[in-house]
Amino acid sequence: MLTRLNCIMRKKNIIHIHPLFAIMILLAIPSGFVIQALMLFGIVLLHEFGHVIVAKKYGYEIDKITLLPFGGMAELKDQSIGFHPRRESSIAIAGPAVNILLIPIGYIFTRSPLFSSYWNSFFLINFWIFMFNMLPALPLDGGRIIRAIRAREIGYEHATREAYQMAIILSVLLFCFSVITFVVGKPHLGAFMLAIFLFVGALTGRKKVRLETMQFLRNKHQNYPVTNSITSLAVSASASVRDAALRCSPDRYMLFYVLGDTGEIMGMIDESEIATAVFRGDWMKSMEELLKELVR
Structure with missing residues (x-):
């Protein structure tokens, strides 16, 4: 595993920080949350490495890793991953699986008097990254898992559109929630950023669905025999x-x-x-x- 990670890290410009993440880190400096911001960066990076390790196991080459405050996006050079439900679901679940492994570690050390506040942050960051990424909406991990399951039942395009529609619904709900938290004086910046990310991602993704369907049909019939x-x-x-x-x-x-x-x-x-x-x-x-x- 370490060998694979070293190979990835040696590649130039493979890891990118999304502007939303950069803004959050900059806001953390005057607010006194530098340690938590660095902790978040490390946890998100480990989350993405979970995706990368499983993707490499299937033989996929990693094109770019983009880090976001609530997860990230590991982009593959082969864009046909969505055409293979088992592979897509395995790669998608690998990221949240890393957080599942880290959550009990954080919980155990919160009981320790040594740096207990930081361990509490470690526990909460892992918990919320897991929860956010398991939302059943594209392009989040949960949306990819749901698409992989539903594609077998209703077809690739219908399953993709369904997952993007769920993203729009969730983005509206999260936006409303963030407005309420702002009104009551306890603004939730994470919910607001996730709402924007989901909404923009869904609108962008929906424009490409028909082209993806054509690519899916061509890929399936050129490269795979009748099952x-x-x-x-x-x-x-x-x-x-x-x-x-x-x-x-x-x-x-x-x-x-x-x-x-x-x-x-x-x-x-x-x-x-x-x-x-x-x-x-x-x-x-x-x-x-x-x-x-x-x-x-």
């Missing part, structure tokens, strides 16, 4: 190719049974045929039209 896990789904003849494409899952091969107006089976279209139609631009073509083309 043993095959799922069949009945769709209306009037449904579009787009509707079918959005139901494609990362680790399941889809078979679409096209149903007529009376419920009779008109035919079957497999996932590769859907992907081919998508790549030639037939997003809005009906399943009935595509079926007729295929049986000619």
Whole structure:
């Protein structure tokens, strides 16, 4: 593990501090919370190294590590990690797992009279970083775990949009909470910054979802064979190719049974045929039209 961390640290400009984190550190100096700020920096760095170690185990190269006050973002050179639910969930849970290991250490030492206040801060920082990162919203770790689970059920794009929608809802709730704390005279800067981060991240991410879906379909059908896990789904003849494409899952091969107006089976279209139609631009073509083309 130490060898992997040394290799990462030797890379130039791989670790970046987000402006929000830089502002928090600067505010900590006149406020007398320098030790807590340095503690937060170290804990966030360890959190990110948890992600990095598991990512390296899967063979991914790390492009950049951005440190935030409530966690961070370890960006991979291979952007297809979301297309592999098991890998994405394993890498996502690794960061919070580091905090889980550190929480009892902090709790035990809070009982000690030696530097008990600092150990109390150590415990609380780990606890809140864990809680924030497990929120079920992209781009947080909890959102990646939820997407990995939901993608198998409702398709990659639907699961991604769902996680971003949750981010927007949570950002509004956190913003309202931060306003209330300001009004009562106990402002919570962390909640405000997380609200802004989630809202901006969700709006930015949603703009890229359709492109990611195209990349997902291309990546899946170029690099991975048909799996043993095959799922069949009945769709209306009037449904579009787009509707079918959005139901494609990362680790399941889809078979679409096209149903007529009376419920009779008109035919079957497999996932590769859907992907081919998508790549030639037939997003809005009906399943009935595509079926007729295929049986000619």
